[in-house]
Amino acid sequence: MVIVIMDGAADRGVRALNNATPLHHARHENIDGICTLGMCGLMYTIAPGVAPGSDTAHLAILGYNPYENYCGRGPYEALGAGFDLKPGDIAFRANLATIERGKIVDRRAGRISTEEARELLKDHKTVEIDGVEFIIEHTVEHRAVVVIRDHGLCSAISDTDPHRVGVPPNRAIPFVGTKDCERTALLVNKYTAYMMDALRRSPINRERKKRGLPPANAVLLRGAGAYKPVASIKEVFGIRGACISGVALVRGVARALGMRIFMHERITGGKDTDVGFKAELAVKLLENNYDLVLLNIKMTDIYGHDGDFRGKVEAIERIDREIAPLLNHVMDYEHVLALTSDHATPVSVREHTADPVPLLVYAPSCRTDTVKHYSEVSVASGALGVLRGTDLIRVLLDQAGIGEKFGE
């Protein structure tokens, strides 16, 4: 089985273009070819009216109820960055930022290079605050994850990242009145102060200032979450899973479920990602007896956030061209395929919305419906009807002939 996620590709369409959505507008003959043989439907990845994050949506699509299993963004970012979390670890997504006279002037420290950021954080990888270990793991450019490891910590604290410039970093505030929660917030605030002091004195930052570049002199934290292990996809569904994604958050979700992660420098999670390479890799993994390959393509979401209709159309057309070998392999070797999105990111909204996403399921012996063009509106008359995200994996297992039977 392979699940191809065109991240945020679903849209609402644009009035000026006769309500066409990028999926409707784009030419995607290869997708339409398998669509003609397959069956379609609409999917509410979480629930009608609930706009999904990429993390909760991927959890749901992989068969895990996000309301029961989601543990916050931080842990998935950390897992996706390759960090080995232990149960109870508190993890954050972290940004290197620039502060001037106490106020944030750049939340990304001038998109500091990966090399410089790595060098900058080298001596501060592990910091002890009041006897508690803080670990910072750098990923790409200004991005990092921070993990606190101690007994009895609580993740119910606010972000130190104010998500805007012109203000100082927020103080972490405990959301509940327990001693553990108050202690965690206090530790985070002390860590923030410690890192500002340590980074201010770094030779790298002195060097950057000389070159007229904004110093990376603060670490902003967001998305606190306590890592809670869940039963693996192997334990729950009996399948070996693999994930291909350039997005740490998506890789983290897959890793949390015990799926194997495949990374490569050509898989960037950006507009420059090599879709053809990813499709080729998916074919190899299917040939290497992975039962389920999750292939996430992020760029459609980025164009949605940019409000770039044309860019989104072209991204869809490029995906259609470059995944053609994967679609052909699925048909030739009798695999099961799902093509969908994790959520809509309409160009008119530039944010995730709760609109249902189109879903196409192909299996060699599947019920073929009358939908011949893959788009948000056309799939509504498909043979699958309306599903929730958590239904998908069971539908695919059933199509693969390894599903659950209840009763006689």
Place this chain on the structure above:
Amino acid sequence: MVIVIMDGAADRGVRALNNATPLHHARHENIDGICTLGMCGLMYTIAPGVAPGSDTAHLAILGYNPYENYCGRGPYEALGAGFDLKPGDIAFRANLATIERGKIVDRRAGRISTEEARELLKDHKTVEIDGVEFIIEHTVEHRAVVVIRDHGLCSAISDTDPHRVGVPPNRAIPFVGTKDCERTALLVNKYTAYMMDALRRSPINRERKKRGLPPANAVLLRGAGAYKPVASIKEVFGIRGACISGVALVRGVARALGMRIFMHERITGGKDTDVGFKAELAVKLLENNYDLVLLNIKMTDIYGHDGDFRGKVEAIERIDREIAPLLNHVMDYEHVLALTSDHATPVSVREHTADPVPLLVYAPSCRTDTVKHYSEVSVASGALGVLRGTDLIRVLLDQAGIGEKFGE
């Protein structure tokens, strides 16, 4: 109200026939006539991706959540065979089988005749093992049910029927480590040994051997379940229910819900069943103030299991002809009708699958949609949308004007 179940009629279709399904391919003008006036939809009898058994599916269609109410195949088989179960009874579906040198050579003892099997089991109807009563109730040919009646028994034990030939009967194994469960498994194993010894010495079997027929010298058990009474359909929905079915399992589900069972030699549950007779009987029951008549027609499922596309098409066409008087009666006398399947049994799979089933609902004043042909794909654009099995009964009650109102 009448619910007509074309058992396993839903299909996935066949690639070689331009993806046509038997329902799409068959001519069913009478069904299409009422379809044109009624409203259609897709129904996941249990849940997307979960392949239903006939028992769990019928529970759901009658408004009972199978995850809360299903008690295993055995009790429904026993109830359907006319056995009066008491709460806590452990019931099994049983086969008379042939054993040679310790190994099963025929799981159906050469499909021993009903008369011979009845004669064979006559003296062993009730057997006491370690003070615990085992009752065997013969039904048809090689089929029987076995009930154990004692305090504190446990149904969490494995089948003694290995479901294949060339091996000895399995020993029943307790699934949980309790004393009750271990005792139940032990009793079942002793009963199996006792019956092998008793049947071996039966004059009927000596007679069969002389005639070159396989002796019925073992009783294989499967589908252990503890009977747990549930509130009747009268108590839950306030309606008097009747069931017409040639299948013990289906009758057992209906009986467990307090519905009246109607049997007749012309109702066989096989390919030779008299559909016209059943339709006539349904009319009579509607005239006799039954609020709900469940009419199950099994033969479409049998053709599905046989992988016989042509046979399934002809069965659908025969059903269409023979239920015409019932459809006309429903329209003439302003009854409410649902026509659906309990699950798909695609000819390409020969097993139950989780694909949604088509649903047609007719009521004299119902919303009429644009669906004019009853098939898996055409109903997807119908006015009912996508339902779960447990929704159906409330939809029918509402159409009949006796539904539930919530709020003012």
